[in-house]
Amino acid sequence: MLQRLLVFISITLLICSTTFAGTTGKIAGRVIDSETGEPLVGANIFINSLSTGASTDINGYYFILNIPPGEYEVTASYIGYQSLKKANVSVKVDKTTDLDFELATATLEGEEVLVVESRVPNVQRDKTSTMQNIDEKELETLPVNSVSGVLQLQTGVVNSGGLHVRGGRSGEVAFYVDGYRIEDPLFNEQVVEVNNQAIQQMEFLTGTFNAEYGNALSGVVNIVTKENYEKLTGQFTYKRTNLGLGSAGEDLNENYFEGYFNGPLWKGSPLGVLLSAKYTTADNYYYSGNIQEIQDQGGTVFESVEFSQNKPFGYDNYLTLLGKLYFKPFAAGKLTFLYNYSDREWQNYDHLMRFIPDSTYIRNSSSTLLGLNFTHAVSEKLFYEIRVSYYNYDYLRNLKGLNYQDYPVPTFLRFSNSRFYRSLANSAYEDQVTKSFTAKGDMTYQIDRYNLVKAGFDAKFHELDYFYINNPNNPSARFSIDYLEKPFEGAVYLQDKIEFETIILNLGLRYDFYNPKANFVNNPFDPSSTTESKMKSSFSPRVGIAYPVLENTVFHFAYGQFFQRPEFQVMYENLSRTFSNTEPIFGNPNLEPEKTSSYELGLLTNFENTTLQTTFFSKKIENLIGVVWNYDRLPYASYVNEDFAIVKGFEISAKWNNRNIYASANYTYSIAEGSSSSQQERYSGAFDVVGTQSLKYLPLNFDQTHTANAQLSFSFYEDEGPFNFAPFIFENTTFNIITRYGSGLPYTFNPARARYVAERNNSKLPETIFVDLLIRKDFYIDNY
Numbered sequence: 033m034l035q036r037l038l039v040f041i042s043i044t045l046l047i048c049s050t051t052f053a054g055t056t057g058k059i060a061g062r063v064i065d066s067e068t069g070e071p072l073v074g075a076n077i078f079i080n081s082l083s084t085g086a087s088t089d090i091n092g093y094y095f096i097l098n099i100p101p102g103e104y105e106v107t108a109s110y111i112g113y114q115s116l117k118k119a120n121v122s123v124k125v126d127k128t129t130d131l132d133f134e135l136a137t138a139t140l141e142g143e144e145v146l147v148v149e150s151r152v153p154n155v156q157r158d159k160t161s162t163m164q165n166i167d168e169k170e171l172e173t174l175p176v177n178s179v180s181g182v183l184q185l186q187t188g189v190v191n192s193g194g195l196h197v198r199g200g201r202s203g204e205v206a207f208y209v210d211g212y213r214i215e216d217p218l219f220n221e222q223v224v225e226v227n228n229q230a231i232q233q234m235e236f237l238t239g240t241f242n243a244e245y246g247n248a249l250s251g252v253v254n255i256v257t258k259e260n261y262e263k264l265t266g267q268f269t270y271k272r273t274n275l276g277l278g279s280a281g282e283d284l285n286e287n288y289f290e291g292y293f294n295g296p297l298w299k300g301s302p303l304g305v306l307l308s309a310k311y312t313t314a315d316n317y318y319y320s321g322n323i324q325e326i327q328d329q330g331g332t333v334f335e336s337v338e339f340s341q342n343k344p345f346g347y348d349n350y351l352t353l354l355g356k357l358y359f360k361p362f363a364a365g366k367l368t369f370l371y372n373y374s375d376r377e378w379q380n381y382d383h384l385m386r387f388i389p390d391s392t393y394i395r396n397s398s399s400t401l402l403g404l405n406f407t408h409a410v411s412e413k414l415f416y417e418i419r420v421s422y423y424n425y426d427y428l429r430n431l432k433g434l435n436y437q438d439y440p441v442p443t444f445l446r447f448s449n450s451r452f453y454r455s456l457a458n459s460a461y462e463d464q465v466t467k468s469f470t471a472k473g474d475m476t477y478q479i480d481r482y483n484l485v486k487a488g489f490d491a492k493f494h495e496l497d498y499f500y501i502n503n504p505n506n507p508s509a510r511f512s513i514d515y516l517e518k519p520f521e522g523a524v525y526l527q528d529k530i531e532f533e534t535i536i537l538n539l540g541l542r543y544d545f546y547n548p549k550a551n552f553v554n555n556p557f558d559p560s561s562t563t564e565s566k567m568k569s570s571f572s573p574r575v576g577i578a579y580p581v582l583e584n585t586v587f588h589f590a591y592g593q594f595f596q597r598p599e600f601q602v603m604y605e606n607l608s609r610t611f612s613n614t615e616p617i618f619g620n621p622n623l624e625p626e627k628t629s630s631y632e633l634g635l636l637t638n639f640e641n642t643t644l645q646t647t648f649f650s651k652k653i654e655n656l657i658g659v660v661w662n663y664d665r666l667p668y669a670s671y672v673n674e675d676f677a678i679v680k681g682f683e684i685s686a687k688w689n690n691r692n693i694y695a696s697a698n699y700t701y702s703i704a705e706g707s708s709s710s711q712q713e714r715y716s717g718a719f720d721v722v723g724t725q726s727l728k729y730l731p732l733n734f735d736q737t738h739t740a741n742a743q744l745s746f747s748f749y750e751d752e753g754p755f756n757f758a759p760f761i762f763e764n765t766t767f768n769i770i771t772r773y774g775s776g777l778p779y780t781f782n783p784a785r786a787r788y789v790a791e792r793n794n795s796k797l798p799e800t801i802f803v804d805l806l807i808r809k810d811f812y813i814d815n816y
Contacts, residue, residue, distance in 0.1 A: 057124050064092055064134055067136070077108050078106070101256050112137065160537075161241060162649075164236040168258070171229075177271065179234070188649075189700075199702055199734070208245075217521075229269065242576070260294060267292055292306065294306045308355075313348075316381050346379045365406070376395075390432060393458055394432065400423070401423050403419060405418070413478040424467050485529075488525055498514070519547060523545070549565065553608060553609045572593045572594060592629075603620060628654075631650045649679075677707070681703060705729035730792050731792075733777065771802070777796070779793065
């Protein structure tokens with residue numbers, strides 16, 4: 033009761049004083065006389081494309097809040113002085129762009145000077161933790177088609193079937209689109225895809241992050257979609273993997289269509305629109321084989337023809353739509369409506385069923401996100417945002433599109449010349465419907481020149497409808513899970529960004545809570561021992577320090593505690609404690625949140641066209657979800673907070689850029705060890721460990737010691753070519769090549785297949801190298 037009262041009081045207070053969810057940035061600086069160095073009081077600073085600005089104070093300082101990410105022209109003017117315009121001023125999400133002006137006395141009335149800034153940003157003075165910013169220009173040239181593909185090119189990321197950030201398990205990264213959290217709360221998975229062409233800027237935070245972000249152990253992906261009120265722009269892209277050398281639908285082919293339109297409905301319109309669509313069709317990397325019948329004296333013999341190429345085994349078809357309307361009803365207010373829809377159908381490859389692909393599962397999913405956001409700037413120092421959203425996710429896994437009641441009885445027949453199955457039917461059926469309603473309030477207040485205070489709250493209400501059945505036509509082995517639960521969760525936070533000339537501090541505190549609202553049987557052998565789940569909560573302190581030791585060099589240190597709610601699925605699974613399955617696993621609604629304590633130390637330097645960054649990091653991970661076995665009467669497993677891990681390493685990255693050439697490279701050294709690599713690892717390996725947990729730190733499945741990425745891009749603009757050769761061919765063309773390297777992932781080497789002998793992950797697989805090339809040609813149509 034006391035916990036609920038504290039939550040209610042906290043939310044009530046913060047509704048009246050609450051931050052933006054990481055969708056805008058800030059410009060700040062000083063305006064002085066170029067000859068005397070004296071501050072110019074009341075000078076005007078204006079961003080033309082946004083029709084917003086500010087005036088300097090008595091000491092010549094100014095700041096402009098609530099600026100969407102992008103590049104802008106900023107003008108400073110003062111009576112009796114030449115106006116000064118600076119172009120290509122880059123604004124990043126959650127960051128402050130320092131922009132000073134030195135104005136000269138005017139010799140002619142209305143005289144204006146245009147200064148074109150370098151596109152290479154100055155060192156980010158307020159960078160208190162590791163952060164990667166990928167803007168629309170970089171996204172356009174990368175030879176990847178998805179957000180996850182972009183993330184794999186960043187430091188600290190390992191792909192082993194799922195994305196792992198700095199040694200964390202998959203599912204530990206929070207994804208935001210325009211401030212809306214996008215995930216399936218039942219399995220903590222990202223299920224909403226965002227078109228790359230719709231993205232204005234993507235921010236990737238690893239290791240540590242501010243208190244405004246929560247319910248994530250390893251990282252945050254913060255996506256801001258495009259907006260512009262100047263003119264209508266658009267683009268259409270078509271890609272394929274086989275360069276047209278084979279017919280579509282053959283030879284591991286992937287077809288990719290994407291396009292968008294963005295801008296005002298008419299010139300000067302206060303109403304803007306963003307429409308984006310992406311459609312992909314992809315075959316699998318594996319082929320199914322042929323089956324031949326041979327007649328002999330004993331009758332018909334079925335043999336598998338191993339190396340024939342009958343047709344691709346598996347496919348993946350994906351449609352994504354995004355629409356956004358943004359409207360300024362008055363100068364200080366903006367109303368935004370967001371719609372994101374995804375629809376996917378796919379079939380995975382199953383090696384043992386290589387010759388009978390029609391007997392494997394077909395999976396279908398669809399998701400819808402509806403969001404409404406209102407932003408109001410009360411004054412130059414204060415603005416707030418209110419967001420409400422509705423999210424729906426449907427998932428279906430079945431056999432041949434059948435209802436489970438119509439499933440065939442599985443048979444287990446193999447070929448005479450191989451171990452592949454010639455007759456086998458999967459027998460599971462899974463149906464999930466998730467609905468989530470979210471209300472979120474955020475506010476930012478620039479108290480004075482030094483303190484930017486943020487606070488916020490969010491409340492989420494879920495409706496989780498889940499059904500699973502296995503062996504529906506075999507009563508002796510039939511097992512099912514069926515529930516409809518309505519949990520809720522929320523958070524409040526407070527944060528202060530203190531910006532002095534010599535040091536920048538990010539101090540924050542976050543409070544998260546969740547309540548599964550479930551009744552369950554506590555003792556599996558006593559059906560009357562029902563109990564009710566309890567609300568769980570956690571406090572998360574966050575500290576970040578940036579120390580600019582030189583004009584172009586910043587040292588940073590960050591520490592934070594991060595908590596994540598367990599998947600609701602591991603709380604609700606088999607709450608009736610049914611033993612119809614020979615090896616049942618029981619959910620636990622009273623699971624505690626998982627916890628990570630993270631430290632990092634880094635150095636960022638910038639000179640000429642080059643940026644270098646080095647970061648050392650360490651993570652202690654506790655309370656991870658695992659499985660424990662119980663052999664009282666009948667054996668069963670249950671979920672508990674017993675797993676643990678520790679991660680250490682360092683990252684090095686470099687970027688170099690001039691007008692036509694861009695190059696980047698990064699390297700990560702990491703050691704990730706722990707008790708188990710996933711929450712069900714000790715369930716599937718129960719007999720290998722005889723129901724006990726290893727107390728040793730063993731290499732995790734995604735412990736990739738060395739990873740490296742390199743990118744080289746050549747861009748030729750209008751009337752340009754290599755060494756001025758054939759500009760009519762090469763103009764508006766980009767060549768981009770990316771190389772990815774990863775050392776071998778761990779696996780368990782046990783040639784004798786002896787039980788209790790081999791230690792888990794005692795060997796390494798071979799290293800991997802990937803090379804991707806993109807050639808891009810742009811054609812411009814400008815009649816608007």
